[in-house]
Amino acid sequence: MAISDVLVMQKARILWDYHDTGTPLAAADAIIGLGSYDLRVADRCAELFLSGLAPRVVFAGAMGNWTRGMFASSEAHAFADRAIALGVPAGVISLEPKSTNIAENISFVRALLPDAQQVIWVTKPQTRRRVSATLLVNWPEVTSMIAAPAHDLAAQPSAHHPLEALISEMVGDVWRMAAYTKKGFQASQPLPPAVRIAFDTLVTAGFTHHLPPGVRSLEQ
Structure with missing residues (x-):
């Protein structure tokens, strides 16, 4: 399913605010x-x-x-x-x-x-x-x-780690919030509905490079 650049950035901003x-x-x-x-x-x-x-x-x-x-x-x-x-x-x-x-x-x-x-x-x-x-x-x-360095989402991408990689990183770390809590690696964190929706939307858009192979949902 094609997802607009505007929607991608809206969902990326939700994850940025969640992690930041x-x-x-x-x-x-x-x-x-x-x-x-x-x-x-x-x-x-x-x-x-x-x-x-x-x-x-x-x-x-x-x-x-x-x-x-x-x-x-x-x-x-x-x-x-x-x-x-x-x-x-x-x-x-x-x-x-x-x-x-x-x-x-x-x-x-x-x-x-x-x-x-x-x-x-x-x-x-x-x-x-x-x-x-x-x-x-x-x-x-x-x-x-x-x-952390004091800048916003627009300034975070770099030549080494461009926007696509940054969004994939944020998506992968949302998954780790749930998975690592189950493993005892970190304390439980809330996952608000807006964050879950943003995760699902960005996975659908293909930002999956920081997820383990085959993982496409927070429940996996």
């Missing part, structure tokens, strides 16, 4: 940048550090499907290089270059920060809900604040 959750920021023990294809996360980490919100920065991430071949080394190393170029002293940065998913990001960083009580997590705008839900299972004792 955040919290007020305050002073913390560390700023943690979660690695990905989006170096603007490192830029935001540098901005928050230089504003004085925390005395140290941790970058986490090995190399995933979307970043294989993109960076010379791990996502964590690439993000650290970017932050240093923006004025963050190398001596305040720690690296966790082995994690390959959000749960590992959190668990491995937790081992680096055993005494942390309050931390700021920086991720892509469309990943904030998954980070928040995963923290509730993997590090509930710490007070977590969730931040």
Whole structure:
């Protein structure tokens, strides 16, 4: 079934708003940048550090499907290089270059920060809900604040990750909200009717590249 570009963008905006959750920021023990294809996360980490919100920065991430071949080394190393170029002293940065998913990001960083009580997590705008839900299972004792680069849906696509890939990513992460809760990987999240409809519409439109093979519904 053909679906208009206008309808696609309407439904994409619903998913963007659903994923793009955040919290007020305050002073913390560390700023943690979660690695990905989006170096603007490192830029935001540098901005928050230089504003004085925390005395140290941790970058986490090995190399995933979307970043294989993109960076010379791990996502964590690439993000650290970017932050240093923006004025963050190398001596305040720690690296966790082995994690390959959000749960590992959190668990491995937790081992680096055993005494942390309050931390700021920086991720892509469309990943904030998954980070928040995963923290509730993997590090509930710490007070977590969730931040992201401050831009809207129109500015998120890039040459490396264009709009079609972004929409597929958001669709796939809605499915993970339900599937990963069942597996115990993250805390349950509400799935409002509008989000379910947007998911179904975008799956029908073919934005399925971030879903497991054969999965086409939230119940699978």
